[in-house]
Amino acid sequence: MGAIGLSHYLLLSAALFAIGAIGVLVRRNVILVLMSLELMFNAANINLIAVSYFRPDLTGQIFSIFTITVAAAEVAIGLGLVIALFRNKDAINVDEFNLLKG
């Protein structure tokens, strides 16, 4: 166990991103897909904060605040869509939504 460098944080963020991507691609439940999307947002935030720490520059932290805001907006819209879809189609599995299929 050497000193903790930037590569440790990048590896942690890559692992978290991979877990989130697995959740998006593998699970059928659309709410869990949205939650995995949040995990991927968090992985990106870890990268921003770690780089802002290792090259002393505050811009990474400010950008991650914007990322958190956009994630909150995305969750509000996404969950509104889930409610609307559940009301109209009575389903919350991603492979049952085929309204746009020709």
Next chain:
Amino acid sequence: MDQIAFYTISAIILGGGLAMVSSRSLVHSVIWMVVSFVGVGALFITLSAEFVGVVQIMVYAGGIVVLFLFVIMLVNLDEVRRMEYLHRQWLPAVLLICLLIAELGFMMWAGSQDSPLPTPEQLDTTLRGMGGNTETIGMALYTQFILPFEVVSVLLLVAMVGAIYLAKKHI
């Protein structure tokens, strides 16, 4: 000391994420998501980003989780539990993720061959000279980053109106 902190927090984050993705019950998934998000917030605080860490815990572990719980209570849980929980495409998806991990690992390895990764410098002392983390972020947000700040507040307003419209009874 910071090694112990880093490895403990990493284990919390990754374990929470794995348990979230793999648990069958949606409510359990949300609980594991809270564990993972609190871990990320703690990691931010160890990286001397106290303000972002607290914002992370307040927005994610506070607001977003409550939103998810509301929606989970609105949809029918018993029906969900009986259904198959993996998508048909899970095998190609896992292969794709393995490819993604290999790609990220190769890029990190190739990048570290070119130039050595930077060593930690003291962001803390630089910030303390400027008055502290929160003060500096507030100053930068309201001077240098005033335009993105206003644009993102308009985005939040649009998202709020859109969410209210989408959740109405009859679209």
